[in-house]
Amino acid sequence: MQAIYWVLTWACHRRCKHCYDDRFRPYVRDALTEVVGEGQRAFEAIIDNLPDDLSWRDETTGEQRPTMIVMAGGELLIDGVREELFYPALDALKAKYAGRMPIISIQTTGDILTPDLLDEILTRGVTSIAIASIDDYHVGLEGEKKFQFMERIRTMMAARGVREVSLGGEKDERLKAPDLDSKSKREGPTFLFFGAQPDLWIGELWPRGRAMQNGLTKAGYDTNFCARWSGGQNFLHYGRAGSEVAIEPDGKVYPCCLKTKAPLGSLAEEKLTDILDSVATLPAIQAVNAGDPEAMGAAYGWSAETFRQKSETEDGKGNIVANMCIGCDRVFEEHLAEDLRRLRAERLA
Numbered sequence: 001m002q003a004i005y006w007v008l009t010w011a012c013h014r015r016c017k018h019c020y021d022d023r024f025r026p027y028v029r030d031a032l033t034e035v036v037g038e039g040q041r042a043f044e045a046i047i048d049n050l051p052d053d054l055s056w057r058d059e060t061t062g063e064q065r066p067t068m069i070v071m072a073g074g075e076l077l078i079d080g081v082r083e084e085l086f087y088p089a090l091d092a093l094k095a096k097y098a099g100r101m102p103i104i105s106i107q108t109t110g111d112i113l114t115p116d117l118l119d120e121i122l123t124r125g126v127t128s129i130a131i132a133s134i135d136d137y138h139v140g141l142e143g144e145k146k147f148q149f150m151e152r153i154r155t156m157m158a159a160r161g162v163r164e165v166s167l168g169g170e171k172d173e174r175l176k177a178p179d180l181d182s183k184s185k186r187e188g189p190t191f192l193f194f195g196a197q198p199d200l201w202i203g204e205l206w207p208r209g210r211a212m213q214n215g216l217t218k219a220g221y222d223t224n225f226c227a228r229w230s231g232g233q234n235f236l237h238y239g240r241a242g243s244e245v246a247i248e249p250d251g252k253v254y255p256c257c258l259k260t261k262a263p264l265g266s267l268a269e270e271k272l273t274d275i276l277d278s279v280a281t282l283p284a285i286q287a288v289n290a291g292d293p294e295a296m297g298a299a300y301g302w303s304a305e306t307f308r309q310k311s312e313t314e315d316g317k318g319n320i321v322a323n324m325c326i327g328c329d330r331v332f333e334e335h336l337a338e339d340l341r342r343l344r345a346e347r348l349a
Helices: 029-048 084-095 113-121 145-158 208-212 273-279 283-289 292-298 304-310 324-348
Strands: 003-007 055-058 065-068 068-072 102-107 128-131 190-193 244-247 252-253 312-314 318-320
Touching: 029 084, 065 128, 068 084, 113 324, 128 145, 145 312, 283 292, 283 324, 292 304, 292 324, 304 312, 304 324
Parallel strands: 003 068, 003 244, 068 102, 102 128, 128 190
Antiparallel strands: 055 065, 244 252, 312 318
């Protein structure tokens, strides 16, 4: 795969109103132990069932490049998660891939990142850090506050030689990474900023979770998240550019970060490549892989107009929302989930 997006836990210190999944929230005492335990029970099997060769071929250069594993929550750096789950999972990855490590990235809000924690994760092999809170939805980082926060992070990173990179498309100069001369573009750890705003990430917001409940998604029918990076497009093409899957704490695997209404399978039970090879036989899954969710219903007798009609729903504020992700949900609920359950039973048999 080019990338694997692995949510290790739902535990988070925030309950952001724009979040795509309402399972991301604070948990305390026994509830925290239970939700972290879900990831603890599964992470070793998940790693065992990842490919032994985690790399992909850059067809432009012919170069074989390492997969990026994006480890995320929730928030992996909070007490109760960091030592109990995140660090053990890092150690297990190093034990399996010693000498041929994938790129290890962490996604964090950054607001609890300290110099000591930064030293710890760098020492443990993290080489890419995504600060994922640069928007007005994260309480305390609205407006000008986010720029003050960014300067604090930049100072901390610079003191440790961690180089800032950019996702591109930033409109405000303060969001941009500094231009570096060729000598400064060296190997080594990097960090970047992004958030839920048009010039940094998904400004329209995915039609899911608290974003839908709070009437915040502005994605229309022409907003095709499936054909964007971290969407479903090319997810079946493991070993090639553009291939990415998402994993939940218990091992369930999905074709996109948004996550479909049913999983493709579980890495707690089976190898990732076995799952992908199996589901690739389904025409609706082939449509996801093509980044064309509107074509998913064709295998079940749906016209494009039928799919469009089923792509409408009402958000939590009573607004009518239309998006192809919603149509994809209906295909899964009415047909595809059952096909995936059938294939899983056949594989396990």
